[in-house]
Amino acid sequence: MARPSRAYLSGEEARVVGFFEGLHLRLMQFALYRGVIALGRRLGITGARFVIAVPYVWLLLFFLLPFLIVLAISFGTPNLDLAPPFSFEAFSDGAIRLAKALESYLFLLGDDLYVAAYLSSLRIAAISTVITLLVGYPLAYGIARAPAGWRAPLLMLVILPFWTSFLIRIYAWIGILGETGLLNQFLLGLGLIGQPLSLLGTEWAIFFGIVYAYLPFMVLPLYAALEKMDLSLLEAAADLGARPFRAFLTVTLPLSAPGVLAGCMLVFIPAVGEFVIPDLLGGSETLMIGKVLWDEFFQNGNWPMASAVAVAMLALLVLPIVFFQRLRARHAEREG
Numbered sequence: 001m002a003r004p005s006r007a008y009l010s011g012e013e014a015r016v017v018g019f020f021e022g023l024h025l026r027l028m029q030f031a032l033y034r035g036v037i038a039l040g041r042r043l044g045i046t047g048a049r050f051v052i053a054v055p056y057v058w059l060l061l062f063f064l065l066p067f068l069i070v071l072a073i074s075f076g077t078p079n080l081d082l083a084p085p086f087s088f089e090a091f092s093d094g095a096i097r098l099a100k101a102l103e104s105y106l107f108l109l110g111d112d113l114y115v116a117a118y119l120s121s122l123r124i125a126a127i128s129t130v131i132t133l134l135v136g137y138p139l140a141y142g143i144a145r146a147p148a149g150w151r152a153p154l155l156m157l158v159i160l161p162f163w164t165s166f167l168i169r170i171y172a173w174i175g176i177l178g179e180t181g182l183l184n185q186f187l188l189g190l191g192l193i194g195q196p197l198s199l200l201g202t203e204w205a206i207f208f209g210i211v212y213a214y215l216p217f218m219v220l221p222l223y224a225a226l227e228k229m230d231l232s233l234l235e236a237a238a239d240l241g242a243r244p245f246r247a248f249l250t251v252t253l254p255l256s257a258p259g260v261l262a263g264c265m266l267v268f269i270p271a272v273g274e275f276v277i278p279d280l281l282g283g284s285e286t287l288m289i290g291k292v293l294w295d296e297f298f299q300n301g302n303w304p305m306a307s308a309v310a311v312a313m314l315a316l317l318v319l320p321i322v323f324f325q326r327l328r329a330r331h332a333e334r335e336g
Contacts, residue, residue: 085302124203
């Protein structure tokens, strides 16, 4: 099949095609790349099929395969005398002992600690997501409405913290929120408080840490949704007598709903399983599923229990998202 002429491509599209063609020619110098191409051709995966297959292979190797390993470990039995510290007693002698295989899951459902940890994680993640949305929406709106020349520098300032180690940034909050930290010194200097506040080791410190760490994940999808919005719709709403706040509720907010949903998911999902922030900024009484999972793995050495916790957490997060996506697809089909 003949290659389509570049005459039908725009200047930018031609540059992109030329870049990937040059990249392909450079990679053809490596035997591994040539082997992958040859294997794809034998399997009938060429051209567009090869491009589509790459992300699926990536997900297979770095998501599905590790998940299957964790799932398999969750059916094991802890045994500290072995390395790794578990065995598959439920599947010994060619027989399958279902009760023994599901022992970790049954204990997970019957122990109040894990239920409380899940509920506490959901609560903290939900509150953190709402706060991040309240902070990130005005920020994204301001960047989207800024002059075109200012948008890129402002977005760079939002992304700039990613250039620093996540762990170092969280450690910095210890110096900010401590009793002798910058925040208390600032409030004492203004005379707003008479004695230092005990923020470190509380849930408020966790909220501060999560909002700070995941704010860019909220701002970027919101900015993408707000930046492409047609401003003439706001002018039409004003011509019809809508006040600015009314126009925001009826025009801007509904049009930015995909960005709000994407940002909330990008913040809520990792916040549920967060470990570093609760461990460094939260107190010893802070109960989150990430800390429970860490304790099971590295302190108790109970790999099957920790794997069951991880599988249950993944199911708790993924199943509602899949259900929501199906409802959204059905709704779109009905409207179409």
